[in-house]
Amino acid sequence: MADDDAQVPDRMGDPAHWATGRLLSTAARLVEHAWDAHLATWGLNHASFAVLWMVERGPLPQRSLATSASVQDQTMSRIVERLQRLGYVERARGTDDRRQVLVSITAEGRRVRGLAQDERLAEGLVTDAVPDPAALRRDLLALVRQLSPRRGGPA
Amino acid sequence: MADDDAQVPDRMGDPAHWATGRLLSTAARLVEHAWDAHLATWGLNHASFAVLWMVERGPLPQRSLATSASVQDQTMSRIVERLQRLGYVERARGTDDRRQVLVSITAEGRRVRGLAQDERLAEGLVTDAVPDPAALRRDLLALVRQLSPRRGGPA
DNA sequence: CATGATTACTCAGCAGGCTGAACGATTGTG
DNA sequence: CACAATCGTTCAGCCTGCTGAGTAATCATG
Numbered sequence: 250m251a252d253d254d255a256q257v258p259d260r261m262g263d264p265a266h267w268a269t270g271r272l273l274s275t276a277a278r279l280v281e282h283a284w285d286a287h288l289a290t291w292g293l294n295h296a297s298f299a300v301l302w303m304v305e306r307g308p309l310p311q312r313s314l315a316t317s318a319s320v321q322d323q324t325m326s327r328i329v330e331r332l333q334r335l336g337y338v339e340r341a342r343g344t345d346d347r348r349q350v351l352v353s354i355t356a357e358g359r360r361v362r363g364l365a366q367d368e369r370l371a372e373g374l375v376t377d378a379v380p381d382p383a384a385l386r387r388d389l390l391a392l393v394r395q396l397s398p399r400r401g402g403p404a
Numbered sequence: 405m406a407d408d409d410a411q412v413p414d415r416m417g418d419p420a421h422w423a424t425g426r427l428l429s430t431a432a433r434l435v436e437h438a439w440d441a442h443l444a445t446w447g448l449n450h451a452s453f454a455v456l457w458m459v460e461r462g463p464l465p466q467r468s469l470a471t472s473a474s475v476q477d478q479t480m481s482r483i484v485e486r487l488q489r490l491g492y493v494e495r496a497r498g499t500d501d502r503r504q505v506l507v508s509i510t511a512e513g514r515r516v517r518g519l520a521q522d523e524r525l526a527e528g529l530v531t532d533a534v535p536d537p538a539a540l541r542r543d544l545l546a547l548v549r550q551l552s553p554r555r556g557g558p559a
Numbered sequence: 560c561a562t563g564a565t566t567a568c569t570c571a572g573c574a575g576g577c578t579g580a581a582c583g584a585t586t587g588t589g
Numbered sequence: 590c591a592c593a594a595t596c597g598t599t600c601a602g603c604c605t606g607c608t609g610a611g612t613a614a615t616c617a618t619g
Contacts, residue, residue, distance in 0.1 A: 262472050264545055264548045264549070265545060268523075268526050268527065269526075269527060269530045269531070269537065269540070269541055269544070270435050270436070270439055270450070270526055270527075270529060270530060271450070271454060272541060272544040272545060272548060273428075273431065273432045273435055273530065273544055274432045274435070274436055274450065275473075275474055275548050276428065276432070276544045276547040276548050276551075277428045277429045277431070277432035277433075278432075278474070279474070279547065279548060279551035279552065280425050280428055280429070280547065280551065281425070281429055282551075283551060284425055295425070295426070295429065299426060318430075319430055319433070319434065368423075371423050371424075371425055372423065372424060372425075374425060374551075375424045375425060375428065375547065376424070377550075378546050378547050378549075378550035378551065379543045379546050379547060380542065380543065380546060381539065381543065382424065382543075384536065384539050384540075384543065385424070385539075385540065385543040386424055386427060387535065388534045388535065388536065388537075388539070388540040388543075389424070389427040389428055389431045390419055390420060390427060391533050391534050391535060392431040392434065392435065392530065392533050392534060393419045393427060393430050393431050393434060394419070394533075395532075395533035396431075396434035396435065396437075396438060396529075396533065397434065
């Protein structure tokens, strides 16, 4: 068996032969990795940076953060816990609905968020490598819209 | 503060305003999730399925699997360990180079891989949602090629 | 042949994802 | 007011991904 291929045949060593889903996952992971390397300077990563971005305009319920980010509540809970440990956000019980946990950014969190922000780097990671960034955005957006669990969709 | 927006302002609730990297990560995770739901029938997921696909043609060193999949050796080690636990692959020390661990597929592994294969489902997840799947593939391929750590690049 | 560098892999530990189960606060209903 | 249903969050546990550190085999060099 395997009489005409090297140890790692082109068929699998070359991404050109991968299924599109695998291509998508790998590309995402590579971009994430590069972006995380930048954010690590302030103890942040792609997930926690996105949270800081969301709460910058004002306190939000943790559940809202999870929904917007398309992750489970449990996942968001740990991300916020870590941000709190770093001193970048605070958590307080909601006043009108005391079930909620309101997440608000601290002064230090706002400062760090501003420092970490680097549109040029972030977008450049993708746009510098891709022939048609606008088309890519359009396709990714279509994917996210299509696959996001729509609450109250076609009953 | 926050005098003119609802609890979750459009600015962050609507993916159209996200950075491209975040769009990419989210799209990848949503596609992965749907594909994993299918593979879970046989105890597989996107990572382990890819390994079965790679070793189907013959035994390969674990390191080669890691490199092809663009993950760390440690990550691949645990994926293979789990596949071994499921009885889908076997591990054997290399004969010529006893540092290597050669991963080979079992009969059961081959059978399950065949059952789990579903090109229509896998590709359809992406192509059914996207205007121009070919352009998406081209852009993702460019990203992977650009960001993959090239060993022996410009010295 | 002995020594040191390199290679292949494993172990320990952290973080982001997931599911399932529990818990407290709120809301609805009789 | 008591009680059940619901909502928001947390806890436990699993998998994938990462880094850092360690071990064993191989290779290169003197």
